[in-house]
């Protein structure tokens with residue numbers, strides 16, 4: 346799904362180690378979401394077969410945040426292309442050569458059918474203080490813009506960032522990059538370990554294409570109803 350959606354939508358994060366539960370969630374929320382996300386917890390427990398399994402319900406955003414030398418990342422991209430994900434993530438901090446190698450590997454393996462390559466910028470759980478501990482001063486917004494520039498010029502199709510940076514990325518890079526945005530919390534929902542958060546409505550208004558939402562849907566008593574309510578709140582009027 347390298348093309349932008351007509352209207353912003355939801356990606357449901359299937360964060361569980363259990364393929365059966367992930368598939369049940371995918372089936373339940375499918376009418377209300379555009380994609381489902383297979384992340385580290387599910388992938389490490391169940392591997393590539395679970396990607397094919399949940400893809401029966403919705404296209405898959407495979408979020409493994411590759412970060413390694415270019416040759417290794419290219420090999421990982423070729424391996425996961427076997428399951429035909431619609432989108433996959435790399436760490437923007439992996440640098441130009443890694444991102445170029447990932448894009449080339451995806452093109453060589455699947456051509457026009459290749460997944461969208463998304464660069465993760467600064468994780469939504471980071472505050473300015475946490476980022477400074479890693480040696481990055483200047484705060485998340487500055488670092489997100491720096492990594493965004495690098496990733497887009499290296500061939501990434503889009504970026505993963507928090508709701509707080511979306512409008513600044515749009516100002517700097519326009520409407521082309523796919524912006525996939527976690528850290529989304531309906532009003533009153535538990536924030537948990539996220540730090541840079543906003544509501545679905547605020548995130549869409551800032552210019553996001555896709556909202557990545559996990560616990561506010563999957564930890565609800567009725568995940569389908571929770572997904573439907575969030576989808577209704579962001580539907581264009």
Ligand SMILES: O=C(O)c1cc(=O)[nH]c(=O)n1[C@@H]1O[C@H](COP(=O)(O)O)[C@@H](O)[C@H]1O
Pocket residue numbers: 358360382384408434465467468469470505506527528529537539557558559560561
């Ligand atoms: O790459 C991601 O999807 C991601 C990047 C990021 O900066 N922050 C972030 O929360 N995510 C993912 O988005 C999902 C958010 O889940 P909830 O916090 O439960 O809504 C999780 O699966 C995270 O792995």
